[in-house]
Amino acid sequence: MAKVHGLMDIGRRGMVLSQTALNTTSHNIANRSTEGYSRQRVELATNPAIDEGRYRIGTGARLAGINRVNNPWLEKQIEQEGSNFSYLESKANALSSMENVLNEQNVEGINGAISKFFNSFRELANNPESAVPRTQVRESAQALISTLQSAKRQIDSAAQGVYKNVENKIGEVNAMAKEIANLNEKILNIEITEGQANDERDRRDLLLKKLSETMNISYAEDPKTGMINVMAGNTASLVAGTTATSLRTDMSENEGQRIIYDLTGGTPFDVTEQFKGGAVGASLSVAGPDGIISQLGQSIDELAYNIANEVNRAHIEGFDRYNQQGQTFFDIPQDGTFSVDKMSLNKEILKDVGLIAAASKPNSPGDNNVAHVIQNLQFRSILGDGQYSFDNFYNSKVGEIGLMTQRNQSALESQKNTLDQLKNTRETISGVNLDEEAAKMIEFQKSYEASARMIRVADELFDTVLNLKRL
Amino acid sequence: MRISDKLNQTQLMNNVQKTRSNLQSLQNQAATMKKVTKPSDDPIGAAKVLENRTELKNLNQFEKDIQQARLFLDTTESTLAQMTETLVRAKELALQAASDTNGGVPREMIAEEISQIYSGIVEMSNRSSGDRYLFGGYKTLGAPFSKDGQFKGDHYEVQIQNGKDQFIPMNLSGEQVFLGKDLGYQGTVKRDWDIPKTVEELQAFKLNNVENEFQKEEAERNYIETRGPATVGRAERLGDADPITGQKGVNIFMTMMGLEAALRTNDKLAIQDALDPLDQAINQINMARAEVGGRSAQLAATSDNIQKQVVENKSQNSQIEDADIFETMSNLNKQDTALKSILETSGKISQLSLLDFLR
Numbered sequence: 001m002a003k004v005h006g007l008m009d010i011g012r013r014g015m016v017l018s019q020t021a022l023n024t025t026s027h028n029i030a031n032r033s034t035e036g037y038s039r040q041r042v043e044l045a046t047n048p049a050i051d052e053g054r055y056r057i058g059t060g061a062r063l064a065g066i067n068r069v070n071n072p073w074l075e076k077q078i079e080q081e082g083s084n085f086s087y088l089e090s091k092a093n094a095l096s097s098m099e100n101v102l103n104e105q106n107v108e109g110i111n112g113a114i115s116k117f118f119n120s121f122r123e124l125a126n127n128p129e130s131a132v133p134r135t136q137v138r139e140s141a142q143a144l145i146s147t148l149q150s151a152k153r154q155i156d157s158a159a160q161g162v163y164k165n166v167e168n169k170i171g172e173v174n175a176m177a178k179e180i181a182n183l184n185e186k187i188l189n190i191e192i193t194e195g196q197a198n199d200e201r202d203r204r205d206l207l208l209k210k211l212s213e214t215m216n217i218s219y220a221e222d223p224k225t226g227m228i229n230v231m232a233g234n235t236a237s238l239v240a241g242t243t244a245t246s247l248r249t250d251m252s253e254n255e256g257q258r259i260i261y262d263l264t265g266g267t268p269f270d271v272t273e274q275f276k277g278g279a280v281g282a283s284l285s286v287a288g289p290d291g292i293i294s295q296l297g298q299s300i301d302e303l304a305y306n307i308a309n310e311v312n313r314a315h316i317e318g319f320d321r322y323n324q325q326g327q328t329f330f331d332i333p334q335d336g337t338f339s340v341d342k343m344s345l346n347k348e349i350l351k352d353v354g355l356i357a358a359a360s361k362p363n364s365p366g367d368n369n370v371a372h373v374i375q376n377l378q379f380r381s382i383l384g385d386g387q388y389s390f391d392n393f394y395n396s397k398v399g400e401i402g403l404m405t406q407r408n409q410s411a412l413e414s415q416k417n418t419l420d421q422l423k424n425t426r427e428t429i430s431g432v433n434l435d436e437e438a439a440k441m442i443e444f445q446k447s448y449e450a451s452a453r454m455i456r457v458a459d460e461l462f463d464t465v466l467n468l469k470r471l
Numbered sequence: 472m473r474i475s476d477k478l479n480q481t482q483l484m485n486n487v488q489k490t491r492s493n494l495q496s497l498q499n500q501a502a503t504m505k506k507v508t509k510p511s512d513d514p515i516g517a518a519k520v521l522e523n524r525t526e527l528k529n530l531n532q533f534e535k536d537i538q539q540a541r542l543f544l545d546t547t548e549s550t551l552a553q554m555t556e557t558l559v560r561a562k563e564l565a566l567q568a569a570s571d572t573n574g575g576v577p578r579e580m581i582a583e584e585i586s587q588i589y590s591g592i593v594e595m596s597n598r599s600s601g602d603r604y605l606f607g608g609y610k611t612l613g614a615p616f617s618k619d620g621q622f623k624g625d626h627y628e629v630q631i632q633n634g635k636d637q638f639i640p641m642n643l644s645g646e647q648v649f650l651g652k653d654l655g656y657q658g659t660v661k662r663d664w665d666i667p668k669t670v671e672e673l674q675a676f677k678l679n680n681v682e683n684e685f686q687k688e689e690a691e692r693n694y695i696e697t698r699g700p701a702t703v704g705r706a707e708r709l710g711d712a713d714p715i716t717g718q719k720g721v722n723i724f725m726t727m728m729g730l731e732a733a734l735r736t737n738d739k740l741a742i743q744d745a746l747d748p749l750d751q752a753i754n755q756i757n758m759a760r761a762e763v764g765g766r767s768a769q770l771a772a773t774s775d776n777i778q779k780q781v782v783e784n785k786s787q788n789s790q791i792e793d794a795d796i797f798e799t800m801s802n803l804n805k806q807d808t809a810l811k812s813i814l815e816t817s818g819k820i821s822q823l824s825l826l827d828f829l830r
Contacts, residue, residue, distance in 0.1 A: 032476055039475075096511075103509045104521070105792065111521045115528040122532050122632060126539045129603055129611055314670050317677070360667070360677055364609030366629050369667055369676065372638070376668045378529075379635055391525050399518030402510025409511060420485065424478055431475020435825040442829060 004465070006050075008458040010060035014451030017044060017061055021444040024066055025437050032432035036206030038068035039432045040198055068198040070430050075205050078426060079212045081419045083278050086213035088412040090165075090282035095405040097158045098296055101151050102398045110300075111398075113147040114307070114390055116140045118378040124358050125371035134353035141329070141345050148304045152340045155297045162287040163257050167249050169214050169280050170259065176207050176214075177230065177244040183207070184227040185242045191226050204228065211238075216277030233274025236261040247271070256288050292404065299397050302383065304340040307390060308332045310377050318357030318370030326357025326370070483817045490810040497803045506794040516791040523788045530777050530784065533633055537770045537777070540631040540641040544767050546600040547643060551760045554595055555753060561588050561727065562749045568734055569743045578742075582734035589727045593618055596649050606645030615645045620724025622646050626653060626687075630666050633773045638666045639766055648759045651720025651751075660762040721752045 021042040031037040045064035049056040104111055120140035123133040183204045190197040211217050211230065217238070219230040230239040238245060250258045259280070261269045275281045287293050308330035318326040331344045349355045359367035383393040500506055510517040568581045596616040598605050607615035607624030615624035626647070628640035640662060646652045647660050654660065667673040726748045733741035 033480075099510055105505065105508050105510070105517065106503060111525060112528075115525045119528060119532040122536060126536055126631065127603075310670075314673065317670060317673050359609070360673060361609070361680060364625070364627070366603060366607065366611030366642075367609040367627065368629060369673060372630060372632065373667055373670060373673045375632070376636070380669065391522065395518045395521045398510050398521060399514045402512075402514030402517050405509075405511035406514055420481075424482070427475045427478035427481070428473045431473075431477045433473065433475045438825040438829065 004458055004461045006059060007461070008455055010047075011451045011454035011458060013047070013060050013062065014454065015448055017042075017063060018444045018448035018451060020063060020066075022441065022448070025440050025444065028432045029434065029437050032434065032437075036202050036209070037432070038070040038198070038202050038430035040066055040068050042066055065196060066198065067196060068202065068430070070202075070205075071426070074422065074426055074429065075209075078419070078422045079209045081415065081422055082209050083212040083216060085412070085415045085419045086279045087277050087282045088408060088415050090279040091286060092405070092408050092412050094158065094162055094283070094286040094293065095401065095408055097161070098155070098292060099401050099405045101154045101158070101296070102401055104398075110147055110151055110303075110394055111391065113140075113144045114378070114394065117144045117307075118375050121371050121375035124356070125368035125375060128358040128368045128371060129365045131353060134356050137356055138345065138349065138353050142350075144307075145304075145330075145340075145343055145345065148300060148340045148343070152297060152300050155293060155300065159287050159293045159297075162283045162293065163249075163251070166257055166259075166280055166283045166287075169283075170247050170249050173211060173214055173232070173238070173280075174244075174246040176211050177238045177246065180204060180207050180211075180228065180230060180239045181242050181244040184225075184239070187226045188242075197226070212278060214278045215275050215280040232261075233271050235274065236269070236271045254289070256294070257284065259284075292401070296397065296401070299393075301339050303390060303393055304343055305332065305338045306382055307377075308343055310380075310382060311374055314370060314373045314377065315357055317360070317373075319359045319362045319364070319367075320357045321354035321365070323362035324355075327355060329356075479821070483813070483821075486813050487810070490806055490813060494803070494806045494810065497799055497806060500794040500799045501796070501803060504794055504796065505792050506799075507792040513791065520788055520792050523784050523791075527781065527784050527788075529635070530781050534774060534777050534781075536631050537633050537774050540633070540639060541767060541770050541774075543600045543603075543605070543641045544763050544770070546598065547605050548760060548763045548767065550595050550598045550605060551648070551756055551763060554592065554756045555760070557588055557591055557595070558723075558749065558753045558756060561585060561730070562746065562753065564588075565730055565742055565746055565749055569739065569746060571739070578734045578737050582731050585727065585731045585734060589724070589731065592649075592723060592727060593620070596645055605642060606648060608642070608644045608646070616649065616724075620649075620722070620728070622650055628662070633770060634777075636668065637773070639769060641766070643759055643762065647720075648756065649724065650722045651755055654720045654755070654758075660759050662762075721748045721755055723752045723755070726752055 021044075024040050024042050028039050043064040043066070044061045047059040047062045049058050102109065117140045120133065120137045124137050127133050183200050187197040187200050187204070190200065208217070208219060208228070208230070215232055217230055217232050218234075219228050219239075221228045222241075225241075227241050228239065229237070229241065232238040232247065236245075236247065238247075245261070245263055248260050248262055250260050252258050255272075257272075258270050259272045259275060261271045263269070272284060275284055285291055309332070312328040312330055312332075315326045315329040320326055327346055327348060329346055329349065331346055332338055333342050346355075358369075358371040359365070360369035361367060378391065379389060381387055381389050381392070383390065388396065499508060507513045507516055507520065564581050564584060567576065568578050593616060596606055597614045603611040604613070604615050604624070607613065608627040609629065610624045611629070613623060616622060622645055624645055626644045628644070629642050630638040631641045633639050643660055644653075647654055665676060665679070667676040726745060730742065730745040730749070732738075733745060
């Protein structure tokens with residue numbers, strides 16, 4: 001037969017359980033904005049019943065566990081899509097800075113400077129006797145040089161920005177790897193006593209997502225210990241159990257930025273090639289030796305070199321106002337080390353525009369044949385084995401960058417949609433809803449009240465029993 | 472579907488961000504009046520715009536070139552017009568002097584006027600446009616003719632660009648116009664079509680010129696004076712073509728000098744002999760005027776064409792990059808309304824909570 005004590009005990013346990021559930025509800029409410037948090041549920045189960053002859057009498061509820069509501073498969077998907085998103089986003093940043101360098105929709109840039117340069121030679125052809133168009137030629141040549149150089153400088157500084165960014169990201173990766181190793185240890189300690197390390201697991205999931213956004217990683221959970229081992233790229237073991245190993249960046253003269261895997265006690269190992277995904281993968285691909293940034297820089301150099309070279313070739317055929325054979329118009333290194341920052345206008349011509357050679361023969365102030373040959377360079381297909389004129393070449397680069405940016409942008413948008421969709425799905429499963437929590441709160445408050453009432457009833461029963469004799 | 476509060480919030484933020492970024496780009500469109508503000512807005516269009524801008528700048532430059540050449544040609548034309556008048560006057564005087572019944576005006580006096588006319592011709596042959604002599608060839612900075620009609624310029628043509636790969640010479644060489652050398656068929660002015668456009672062509676052109684000049688000097692050295700002052704009468708016997716080069720053409724200075732000499736020496740036959748070359752001289756100048764007129768007309772036509780191309784070019788660019796302001800404005804309104812309604816509804820929804828209805 002059931003005892004009055006038992007009744008009191010059920011009530012007591014009911015109160016404790018309700019309080020635990022209220023605690024969890026309040027934990028949920030407090031963490032409803034915490035990134036990566038999964039709502040938690042108190043699982044209740046019936047207490048073992050007691051046998052009473054032919055009957056079994058229930059003894060109330062017990063706590064079966066506090067679990068997080070979470071879909072691991074979804075988390076994995078978010079992690080992967082997040083990595084793709086972050087790759088595209090990082091690339092979009094680099095591309096849009098390249099696009100800015102070449103953007104002359106509203107301002108005048110390289111295209112305008114080239115036009116002005118050749119038109120100044122047309123002006124010179126109109127009036128080769130006068131000093132005015134000669135000055136104009138000099139000014140436009142200098143403007144062309146400085147425009148080209150400033151574009152190159154912007155490209156270089158964009159590359160530096162990307163390098164710096166990778167450096168920071170690698171720093172973050174190292175910090176995250178350490179934290180994951182720590183969490184591994186905590187989870188092991190908690191779960192060894194059959195508890196659930198809900199908050200720690202949430203945090204670790206979040207860190208893995210962030211890590212994956214930064215670079216391509218692979219990881220697996222050891223089902224026995226609950227610890228996760230993380231590989232960066234394919235071979236660099238970043239987290240193994242409770243130990244984390246760090247990466248570092250290095251600048252190489254020829255190959256650009258490298259990522260080095262630094263195992264303590266082992267030989268440093270170059271793992272750059274393994275990073276194809278995430279923000280770091282994107283950065284390495286745009287700023288690497290074959291990346292769009294260095295390609296663009298080379299294109300500017302190629303353009304500048306060909307303009308300088310062709311103009312020089314024509315200019316030395318000519319005769320200046322002093323009836324002397326023309327000098328080279330641009331000063332450029334001829335030993336194959338050309339880059340646009342080494343390009344300058346001939347110092348002598350800078351001092352005296354009379355040295356600009358417009359004539360094809362001496363003693364012919366009205367002769368403008370060389371000026372014509374130079375201005376005509378604008379229409380000649382010189383670059384790319386006689387495929388592109390200077391304008392074509394540059395305009396096609398602008399189109400190319402525009403197209404890449406556009407394509408990347410639309411990929412980014414659709415990726416963002418996919419990711420948002422997944423994140424929404426995650427929220428519908430793991431997110432906290434205040435109304436729901438409020439309802440639970442009422443529910444558990446009521447059952448707390450009821451349990452307390454139960455204890456009072458049991459107390460009254462006791463009283464009744466104790467007062468039996470006096471009646 | 473289960474809706475969590477964070478889902479609600481992120482979706483709200485996403486919507487707001489999206490609308491705001493649309494608004495921002497529309498506002499940018501409204502401010503710049505352009506729908507293509509960066510290459511990725513329309514990559515093909517952006518490249519085309521740049522191409523068109525270069526073309527536009529070139530067209531404007533060609534237009535400038537043409538104006539420059541036309542100014543030069545106009546000056547040449549007016550000088551030549553004056554030359555014709557002058558030569559017609561000279562011919563009238565020569566006709567008058569050729570008959571013995573010339574109204575009693577002594578040939579000596581007529582000679583005086585012819586002498587005046589001669590100086591006039593020297594002055595005209597040394598006219599300039601700005602500081603550039605019209606008839607000196609490449610030697611634009613020195614007077615091409617001396618007082619005795621010696622030519623100090625050269626025969627080259629100054630080419631002016633009036634289109635892509637299109638050139639037109641803006642000057643006539645004094646050698647052709649006044650000395651009648653190197654004239655083409657029927658005394659027309661020959662045009663030089665050999666215009667170097669590349670370095671290789673330039674090199675060939677330079678070599679060619681050296682060769683030509685050598686040959687010219689050679690020819691000059693072997694030239695027999697067929698129409699000197701004392702030989703005016705010989706034109707009749709030899710016909711009007713030059714016996715060496717076989718070309719028609721009159722040295723106007725020599726003809727005038729010969730006429731003056733004939734007048735002063737009262738040589739009726741020589742005066743009559745001068746009539747024919749004078750006709751030829753008038754013809755020669757008219758041919759030159761025809762050439763100048765032809766070039767001017769060509770330039771005017773090209774200029775018209777350039778104007779058309781400029782308009783086309785601008786309208787094409789406008790189609791690619793200019794924003795349709797009505798569309799922009801109505802889109803702006805739409806987005807504005809959308810943003811308002813997002814903010815309003817979310818304000819209302821987020822106020823609702825079960826907690827408010829308990830107790």
